[in-house]
Amino acid sequence: MTQDFPRNLRLLCSYYKSIAEVCRRLNINRPQFNRYLSGRSMPSANTMRRFCDFFGVEEHEILMPHSQFQRLIQVRPSATTPTDSGLPETEHLEHIGKLGNAGLDKYLGYYFEYHISMACPGKLLRMLVCLERRDDKIYYQRTERLKESPHEKTYHGVYLGMANFLTDRIFMVDYESLTGHEITQTILFPTFKNRVSRLTGLKLGVSGSGERMPCAARVMYEYLGQSVDVRRALALCGLYDLDSPEIEDSIKKAVTNDIAPGEWHFRARH
Template sequence: MKLLREFALDKQPQHDHQPNPAALRDMLGANLRKLTARSESISALCREIGINRTQFNRYLAGESFPRPDLLHRICRHFGVDARILLEPLESVAAPVKGPMVHPAVADFLGRSAQPVREEDFPSGFYRFVRRSFLDSNRFVMGLVYVFRADGLCFLRGFEAREAMRSQGLPADPCTREFRGAVLPQEDGVSALVSRRGATTATYNFLSRVPTFENNYWVGYTSRPLRENVAGRRFERQVYEHLGRKTGKVLAAARASGLVSADSLMPYHRQLLEPDKPIS
């Protein structure tokens, strides 16, 4: 009988060890510290997510759990799921979805659908400048905001009011807004950018310029137009990473619009090479 009882006990379902709350808090804290390691400012990150800084510090320290709604915001911002409570970060990265990873083209375009690394193209504000497509004597200066959601990289900005009016288009913020998806390339990043509801998009390519602060990218932007349409189709452009430094961002915002070549910052002008045809 004793042997039968032991055999019966051996047949009982075996349960894996369940982590205690302290272990779960430690796992969450460790994962959040990895996710925020490249953030320039925890305060700015908390504002972006919409979460209290003091409370977020408690999550980082493994002292507390977020409410379900806050956990959802955190996961959505970093492109992970709720397994960050249970498993190391390396095993919970959200899978990349989209047409470029479809089996029909995955072997050809799939690598371009991989996430853009923060160190390759950091989040935050960028000042950009390029020659106007319609007026070769003027240049467009503006701001774009690069952000990440669901593990993917995006950008958002607004067309210059004067540029919109010159084309007979409304200049309200909704019409001026453009957004784009950023993809990794062998020597930089690319972005497909369009205004809301538009049936055309511009293709942009940017490659990092070696500088002391490593915060400049130069490349080009192109419009999908026929040759006989008025205006130029390709222009060289420069992106300068401003991060989230309020003073620089506000100064760049005030200077946005259509400007002459004489108004360009010297280094922007040097990178744009306005007197050199784009090839």
């Protein structure tokens, strides 16, 4: 660390016209500054703070290994460089939303969603999903009904989100509305048949357990129709054993989270 600091300090100074300019702007004695540059001494905590404020770095950064610090500085903007992040502006994101609505109307209605539970591994979770159009956007609600044991109170989780149809894929992003502690993304294969029956894909989220582990799971949507008896549909939602006769074998197979030989990524299966 002692050898990395003077090298990092010299690198920072190289972005200025001269060492003299740096000393003048820092109002520091040149011979003393030379001792820092040579590694013969380390600055006090107060002087270190002045250096970091002047150069726009944190103290732990200026003490990094030199190669790591060099990469960091290369991508940092200088004081005179505009800090353009390169991210699209808000109107561009809204434009994507408008582009992605065409073709989703035939998917509006109610679905059962199936996937292996992230909070209760080894259990299959059935949820109720409703997609609907409001003005020029497609919104949806996913409702989770959990009762882990007969003696526990039933828990209902509500996820609210927006769906887009982009280049032959359905993209869905939602958030858990009661606590705001989770965002979930789902990508589904559309069907090119006139009749919508099932959609498959992948979902990425966070387990509801204490560890909040990011997880990916295969998912299936089973179309129920434009309208349903919501109370009866929710009564069928919840956790199921993987060998439960109430869940069709084709659904269990579709949401099994395995990786086939030759697969290098966790992939959806159409």
